[in-house]
Amino acid sequence: MQAARGASLTGDQDGPGPDATRPTGSRARHLVVFAGVALTAYVVDVVSKAVAVDRLADRPDVELVGDLLKLHLVRNPGAAFSTGTGYTELFSLLSVAAVVAILWVARRIGSTGWAVALGFLLAGVAGNLTDRMFRAPGPMRGHVVDFFMLPHWPVFNVADICIDVAAVLILVQVFRGVRIDGSRVEREERGR
Incomplete structure (x- = not known):
């Protein structure tokens, strides 16, 4: 059966319309990429x-x-x-909030670029949060383990690298006009 302008009343169309969301399989695939990147990078950080x-x-x-x-x-x-060496507990709370926020936003992932970016971001934040929770001097006050040293740069770790990679990938997605859900920002909207 057809409604006005050729729209199906039964919902079976050849493809999604302009206002339709991405297919569930596509979203699931992006969530697998997100989880795979996050888990792999997190394990590399913890083991290193x-x-x-x-x-x-x-x-x-x-x-x-x-x-x-x-x-x-x-x-x-x-x-x-x-910086802020006296605020370790505050940084721990902010890290917990960041992990929750990343997981909340990840529900909407509709692009591989965003899946990889948010996966790295989650791994980095969770990696350093793990140190704050489980290392001395105690929960929420633990010190983060850093071990890579470059000249004239603070010592860092794999989690820090993940956060930096995520920041670059997020900027690339923004400049490309790709939203988290995979839709694209129209040129007119970007020019405002």
Whole structure:
């Protein structure tokens, strides 16, 4: 049966209309990508920190690429660049809120780019949150394990790399005009 302008009354169309959402299979595929990236990067972060603590404690710097890249174990109670070292519990609470927000937004993922970006973001935030929850001096006050050292740059870890990669990928998606749900921003909207 057909309604006005050729629309089906029974809902069976050849494809989704302009206002239709993405098919469930596509959304599921993007969620699998999101979860796969997040889980893989999170495991790499947690394992690399465990190895760093085991192998670098009470040991001088290990040169990987001369003076350009060294392994140097640091326990950071603060945020990026060791700022706010007296606010570890606040950073822990903000990290919990960030994980919840990422998971909430991830329900709408409709693009592979966003799936990868949010997967890296979740892995990075969750990786550092894991340290804050389970490392000394105690829950919500734990110090984050950092071990990569570049000249004239704060020591960092895999979780920090994940957050940086996520930031770049999010900017790429925004500049491409791709929304989280996979739809595109029209040129007129971007020009405003």
